[in-house]
Amino acid sequence: MSFLNSLINGHEGGLKTDGLTPTQKVTLRAVIIGVLYYGLSALEGMMMRAHAITPLPMLDNSHYFSVMTVHPIVGIFGSTYLIVFGAFTFLVPYLMKKPLYSIKLANATWILIAIGALMAWLGGFIFHYAPLYTLYWPLPVDFSQFNAVGGLVFITGVALIMIGTLGFIYNIFATVFYTEEGHEKRPFKPLLISALGIDGMLNILYKMTGREPYAKEPAVSLPVVAIFRGTIDTFLDALVILTCGILILVYIIGDLSGASMDYTSVNALLYKNFFWWGLDLIADGLVLIYIAGSWYLLAMLITGKKLFMQNIARAALLLELIVSWAVWSHHLLADQGQYNMMKLVSGEMVTAFELVTQGIAIFITLVTLWSARPLKMSNELKFLLGGILGFMLAVPAGIIQADMGLNRILHNTQWVAGPHFHVAILVGLTMTLYSAIYILWPTLTNGVKLYSQKMASYHFWAHLIGGIGMGAFMGMAAMDGMLRRTLYLEGEYQTYMILAGICGLLLLSAWVVFLLNVLMSIGLKGLLGIFKKSKLQTKDLVPQEA
Amino acid sequence: MTDSVDVLNMLKLVYTLYTLAVISLIGWFALGVVNPKGKPRILKPATFYTYVGALITVGVAIHIVTFNKIPWVEIDFKRDSLKAAQVVNITIEDHKFMLPSPKIELKCNEYVLFDVTSKDLTYGFGIFRQNNSMVTQMQVVPGSKNDLMWKFGKNGVYHLRSTEYSGPKGANMYIKDVFEVKGCAEDDKYSQKGGSL
Numbered sequence: 245m246s247f248l249n250s251l252i253n254g255h256e257g258g259l260k261t262d263g264l265t266p267t268q269k270v271t272l273r274a275v276i277i278g279v280l281y282y283g284l285s286a287l288e289g290m291m292m293r294a295h296a297i298t299p300l301p302m303l304d305n306s307h308y309f310s311v312m313t314v315h316p317i318v319g320i321f322g323s324t325y326l327i328v329f330g331a332f333t334f335l336v337p338y339l340m341k342k343p344l345y346s347i348k349l350a351n352a353t354w355i356l357i358a359i360g361a362l363m364a365w366l367g368g369f370i371f372h373y374a375p376l377y378t379l380y381w382p383l384p385v386d387f388s389q390f391n392a393v394g395g396l397v398f399i400t401g402v403a404l405i406m407i408g409t410l411g412f413i414y415n416i417f418a419t420v421f422y423t424e425e426g427h428e429k430r431p432f433k434p435l436l437i438s439a440l441g442i443d444g445m446l447n448i449l450y451k452m453t454g455r456e457p458y459a460k461e462p463a464v465s466l467p468v469v470a471i472f473r474g475t476i477d478t479f480l481d482a483l484v485i486l487t488c489g490i491l492i493l494v495y496i497i498g499d500l501s502g503a504s505m506d507y508t509s510v511n512a513l514l515y516k517n518f519f520w521w522g523l524d525l526i527a528d529g530l531v532l533i534y535i536a537g538s539w540y541l542l543a544m545l546i547t548g549k550k551l552f553m554q555n556i557a558r559a560a561l562l563l564e565l566i567v568s569w570a571v572w573s574h575h576l577l578a579d580q581g582q583y584n585m586m587k588l589v590s591g592e593m594v595t596a597f598e599l600v601t602q603g604i605a606i607f608i609t610l611v612t613l614w615s616a617r618p619l620k621m622s623n624e625l626k627f628l629l630g631g632i633l634g635f636m637l638a639v640p641a642g643i644i645q646a647d648m649g650l651n652r653i654l655h656n657t658q659w660v661a662g663p664h665f666h667v668a669i670l671v672g673l674t675m676t677l678y679s680a681i682y683i684l685w686p687t688l689t690n691g692v693k694l695y696s697q698k699m700a701s702y703h704f705w706a707h708l709i710g711g712i713g714m715g716a717f718m719g720m721a722a723m724d725g726m727l728r729r730t731l732y733l734e735g736e737y738q739t740y741m742i743l744a745g746i747c748g749l750l751l752l753s754a755w756v757v758f759l760l761n762v763l764m765s766i767g768l769k770g771l772l773g774i775f776k777k778s779k780l781q782t783k784d785l786v787p788q789e790a
Numbered sequence: 791m792t793d794s795v796d797v798l799n800m801l802k803l804v805y806t807l808y809t810l811a812v813i814s815l816i817g818w819f820a821l822g823v824v825n826p827k828g829k830p831r832i833l834k835p836a837t838f839y840t841y842v843g844a845l846i847t848v849g850v851a852i853h854i855v856t857f858n859k860i861p862w863v864e865i866d867f868k869r870d871s872l873k874a875a876q877v878v879n880i881t882i883e884d885h886k887f888m889l890p891s892p893k894i895e896l897k898c899n900e901y902v903l904f905d906v907t908s909k910d911l912t913y914g915f916g917i918f919r920q921n922n923s924m925v926t927q928m929q930v931v932p933g934s935k936n937d938l939m940w941k942f943g944k945n946g947v948y949h950l951r952s953t954e955y956s957g958p959k960g961a962n963m964y965i966k967d968v969f970e971v972k973g974c975a976e977d978d979k980y981s982q983k984g985g986s987l
Contacts, residue, residue, distance in 0.1 A: 304958075305958040305959075305961045306958040308958075309955070309957070309958050309961075372958075374957065374958060375957070376955055378955075380911075380912040380954070380955075381912070382910070382911065382932070383911055383912065383955075383956065383957055386910075386911065386957055389957040389958060389959055390957070508932070508933065511933055512912060512931045512932050512933050512934065513931050513933065513934045516912075516931065552832070552833070552838075553835065553838055556838070576929075578914075578927060578928050578929045579928070579929045579931060579934070580928050580929070580934070580935060580936050580937055580938060581931055581934030581935050581936065584866070584867055592853050593850075593853070596849035596850065596852070596853065597849065599845055599848065599849040600842060600845045600846055600849060603841070603842070603845040604842060604845075607838065607841055610819060611832070611833050611838075613819075613823055614819075614822070614823060614830075614831060614833075615830050615831065615832050616830055617822070617823055617825065617828035617829060617830050617831070618823070618824055618825055618826050618827070618828045619823050619824055620824065621820070621824045625823075625824075626820070629816055629819065629820050632816065633812065633813065633816045636812045636815075636816070637809060637812060640805075640808065641805070643849065643852060644801065644805070644852070647852060647853055647856050648853075648856070648857075648863050648866065649797070649856035649857065649859075649860035649862065649863040650797070650801065650856060650860070652794075652862055652866075652926055652927065652928075653794045653797065653798060653924050653925075653926065653927070655927060655929075655953070656914060656927070656953050656954060657924070663805070712813075716809070719805070720802075723798045723799075723801070723802050723923075724921070724922060724923055725918055725919070725921075725922045725923040725924040726922070727916075727951075727953055729954070729955035730951070730953075730955075730961070731961050736922050737922075
């Protein structure tokens, strides 16, 4: 079959979109847009990488920092949120063995997030609005540096993302609790106890006191428990970001209407605490919980076996949720106005528990895989191992910087951006998402064959080496004092930046190859067909005959 | 006296070894889990609990070790009760550092308090060596007390840089050779200018 034919029609007939259910389509739509936004974020990343090697003439300071501002918005919300929400929109009903609560709401969710991410991007691209994702007060309302209209576009975009997020949250919770037509009434209490994972703790307690288990067969499967718990953090995070967004909007509207307000009315340190409490629920809350749940699910699907130490895993997820509410002070270890006791307890000690909770998830997943030896080295298995490796590297890097002694010389350096969050996001999180995409691929496409296994293997190795390598060279630059939000114009760290740039190119090439492989598999016709209305009038997740 | 170069060198060594160990572990696991002769094996719960105990130990030990080995942690905790031999007051406004004098001489092996005030945005206050490696830093938040107490143990000339982003106008908040430490028995080999200021 010729290249052009495969590109248009797909591999061995490609994707037959007439046979896709509405739930399959809405999942694929969110994932595809998320993968495209990943590419945009990767391109922005490469622009900044190139600028760090040698200043690019087309990037002045305001443009450079606006790219830095929208890069995480596009990467986290436009890409990761869409892929994760898309996957969970399918997985929750799939694991609960009932239809999604609302397909319309699921469609509204991805559309709102996609439009919101685009608006936030335009706020940076057109208006150079550049307060960075940290939005430290009063920078977002500093209209001597930023155009208020740009702020309006950017903040409205972020607000749309959060509204879409609330839609996702409602759909997930409703799917867990609602009783589908024709089914006997599902009691609320056991579902809630199980979804919160309390039954796992009760099982451990009952066992310790010599009683029969509280629930032999929990009402909600372990991955759904993880999704449910992570979604609680997603909700709290959305509320905090929306609140800050409204505050900023009030000032923006005040400025645009000629009634500028005094920004000192808001205490910058208090605001910083509030904002980081919410923002950190992403990094140290929902991401870690969703990831643990995804690993458990992937391990069970790959091995076909039950999870090792299931009750402990359920209990650990509850611990992770509570830990995630109390760790934000590690972002304020360099703030001398922050109480030392808060730095010590929240910033250091409680944060260190993430080593434990994430360590438990890694251990349980690996032991479950080992219990099913020998396994085939499938794409989903290799990406899962890559994802685990990413968090094994990034979580300790985070624990190291969440130390009052080390933070004094690591805060705001490339260490934070490189070995910690880029390795966590690119290697840990993204490789786990790729694993989920590969394992769900046959179910979501009704069995479309992958165009090239060689391309899938290149995707894996280039992404893994690129991600770890980029983080490593950024970390080395940090050891030599390189800050993460500072422009160096005299070639101070050029060698490290060239090496990090090469690794960044590997990452970008991995995405291009992955995208091409997907496109050649489903075909352009298949790709466009995903965005057309489903011809199947069914709430079933997959076609009956599939 | 331990300084940031010593700490960062140790961190570089430890984290590099850790990275290599973890990559090797996952590589070994990947080979083992697909080994056709490999047999399924379930671990005993005792192994799991030992592992969890080890994680808790490591998580706590990191902070205990740094508290005892990194000198500035204790100073930071006690800075309210320690008497500074020298106070350096700095104000930042409109993306500019306003220094008490263009060059500031700092006492060796004495407590020096940097009291920095922001009149508008959130900035950073960072001291850097001639080779650009960091000596120390803090955030400078408007409306808050931003005081950093430090003890310098080596002679050298240091730069001042904002370590926090404060908008595109703050991209060049960098002043070379602001601080000079004199009177120590040892020189900071990464911060020598050749001659005094």
